Amino acid sequence: MAAARLRTGLRRKSLLPLFETCRLRDILFFSSSVNAAAAVGGTISPDPHFMVEYLVNSCGFSSSEAAKFSKPLVHLRSTKNPDAVLNFMRSQGFDGAGIRKLISGDPRYLCYNVEKNLAPKFQFLRDLGLSESDVVDVIRNNEEILCRNVHRFLVPKLEIWESLMGSRELVLKHLKKSRRFFFSSAEKTLYPNLKFLRDECGIPEERVSVVLRSCPQLISLKPESLRALVVRADELGMPRQSRMFMWTLYVFHNVSKERFEAKVELMRSFGWSESEFSSAVRKNPNFLSMSLDMLRRKVVFFINIVGYTPSFIASQPTILLYSLQKRVIPRFHVTEMLKSKGLWTGQCKFTSIIVFSDTKFMETFVLPHKENVPELLDILRAAGTCKGNDTFHLASEDEKGLS
Structure with a gap:
């Protein structure tokens, strides 16, 4: 069974011996004694709604936001623990926006004990080799980490994903970028x-x-x-x-069904048949991830400027994945200029030129002619893909066009 094999493959490591006794305690921080609170600092108020003002002044929430997020905190009569939490989060690299995001997700974080509830989670992530900024990214994307016991939950969960993905580095990479998959x-x-x-x-x-x-x-x-x-x-x-x-x-x-259907309609307007659309998706479905506007602009360029037919584009959907501004257009202009000067016969198909590595494109089409046709480098510099005479960088996809 898959489950049995995966369990067998788990690597049991004692990641955090310092946290063997760490337990998540969702308890109230404050004492009912006003004198005790006063002795250790923090603002004390008999007003059950004083946390609204506190969230506005200390975290930067609007009055309406503060009223909403203060509801789970109506039992508080002192700012001692919230002050400690905010000071700790700032000391760990969280800015105001990050703190607001955290509190808006669960205001009760302000009730957590820094030493027992929060510090062990940050230490756990640092012990995995993450930098301060990486730790902030991980917690911003996976705030549920703060609610979980290190030894009973986080370590076993790390081991499961490490066995599934094959390396801890990959798990940490996705933890920094992704939400909730870890849980x-x-x-x-x-x-x-x-x-x-x-x-x-x-x-x-x-x-x-x-x-x-x-x-x-x-x-x-x-x-x-x-x-x-x-x-x-x-x-x-x-x-x-x-x-x-x-x-x-x-x-x-x-890509939702609605966005999928919108792309079907767009490509139908360019002349794709239903079978051509299905065929293109089967060859490379990734073009569906582009925004409608970017997909439209790329198809228009290939049809009106390059001269491809809609059916040809359907047979070569991978050409739609490359950056229009940083790769397709400048490479097309370079080859067209060479043809106009009789320096290139056009025997190599443009679909192949698009997928050439940066080095191969430079060595084949630019560097041999840079003295006689300096405009080639100007074309690439204008596209923001050429720095200096011999350095060339092209994006493999247009990030702004993906959604």
Whole structure:
């Protein structure tokens, strides 16, 4: 069974011996004795609504936001613990926006004991080798870490994901960028999804692993949600044996049915048939991740400027993935200038030129002619892809066009 094999593969490491006795205590910080609170500092108020003003003045919330987020804090009569929490978060690198995001997610963080509840989580992440800014990113994206016991929950969860993804570095990379995948239940979500993809869909484990390492969110979906994505891929005619099947699931996870249909209509307006659209998606579904506007601009350029037919574009959907401004347009202008001066016969297809490495493009089309045709470098500099005479950088995709 997948679950048994994965459990067997878990590496049991004593990551944090210092935290063996660490427990998450969701308790009130304050004493009912006003004199005791006064002795240790902090503002004391008999007004049960004083936390509204505190959230405005100390965190920068608006009055309406503060009124909303103060509701779980009506029991507080002192700012001693909230002050300690805010001072600690600032000392760890959180700015005002980060603190507001944290508190708006759960205002009760202001009631946590810094030494017992918060500091161990930060130390746990630092002991994994994360920098201060990395720790801030991880907690901003996964604030639930602050609610979990280090030794009983965080360490075992790290070990599970480390065994699934093959390295701790990959787990930490996704923790810094992604939300919530780390907290998916192994028994209710991860193992059932793996079993479904392997046993019912017939997808080899190594193929699942390749996508899992890049997109752990996919395997973290609720089983019913993952099954719904498989249905969408089946309806498109994507063979489950195809190497693109898992990537199609990932794209569908990020592209709603409404956005999908909008792209169908857009490409139909350019002349794509239903079969051409399905064929293009089966060859490379990633073009569906682009915004409508970026997809439209790329297709218009290839049709009106380069001279490709819609059917040809459908047969070569990968050309739609490259940056229009930083790769496609400047390379097209370079080759057109060379042709106009009789320095290039045009024997190499432009679809091949688009996918050339930066070095190969420079060595083939730019450097041999930079003395006689200095305008080539001007074209690349204007696109922001050329610095100096011999340094060349091109983006592999247009980040602004992806959504």
